[in-house]
Amino acid sequence: MVLTVGVEEEFLLLDPVTGENAPVVEKVLAGLTGAARAQSRLEVRHSMVEMVTGVCTGLAEVREQLGGLRRAAAESAAATGAALVAIGATPIADPRRTVTDNPRFRAIGRHYGPIAHDPAVCGCHVHVGVSDRELAVRVCDRLRVWLPVVQALTVNSPLFSGADTGHASWRSMQLERWPGLGPAPLHGSGAGYDRTVRTLVASGVMLDESMVLWYARPSATWPTVEVRVGDVGLTVDDAVLVAGLIRGLVGAAVEDVVAGRPAPEVPDHVLRAAHWNAAHAGLAGTLLDPVRGVARPAWDLVGELVAAVTPVLARHGDLAGTHDGLQRLRRTGTGAERQRRILGRTGDVPATLTELARLTVS
Structure with missing residues (x-):
């Protein structure tokens, strides 16, 4: 059975001269036509x-x-005088830190206060089709131990306030301020999922049931598992690689559920540590293996992830392309590593962002 996949990508709109965020989204949307406007x-x-x-x-x-x-x-953004850039966090400054004119967003702003007005961040969300909600919850239980590796693959936001933060994904660090965001608890069943969400809504951590911000969740809108752990990919190649790996992970998790193999029972605090490690270091060093509780070379864990999903990749015809994509990533580096190399060459953040805008549509 072929698993369907869909991708949501968030992008920053930047002033091409100063590199500051450009508050022109309404104009950009108005300039889109046809399928692009609908999507x-x-x-x-x-x-x-x-x-x-x-x-x-x-x-x-x-x-x-x-x-x-x-x-x-990108073309619509250019018509407004802005540049579309696939980067995970505000690189210089966000002069208009208010929510857009949407009743839902205004409610979030009232409930969470200044957190909702932090500088803009951009992620990539991958949806993979599953047959029912109960299965989706059980799949999410089995994805937990792999998502720090996915996060390390996607790091693409080292810059903030005009400088290198020392973190590969500043977006991830910034989002830790949001309650209810992070690795999903181990639920065991749809009923367990519902009990957890009701408790968190009662506490105020979640404004309502739509504010489930875990790194993997059953979609509230579609019959899918939604994985939302990664920064937006710098290039289309980056995004396609991650989409394929996530589809592979979901497919392998479905097989585990059907076979009755239990989800690894890793404590939440260990997973949080693994995610912090991934966001800080990316693939440039070691990652915490949450199952073994030890630091290991990052690419060793990538290799284990690929081994775990190889049958699913092969069934979907994705195996060769995934191997090629990983070889490219190992050769060129993550988005964060590429940003740092460009910044080292130019010595200037706005000039770096100009090159990143080009890579966004390359």
């Missing part, structure tokens, strides 16, 4: 735009749609 979304901040693929059955289709959506959004 665009207003996000919580004025300097962000989200583009969403349709339901895809193959990674070639994902690639085609992502490339077309990025080009359309």
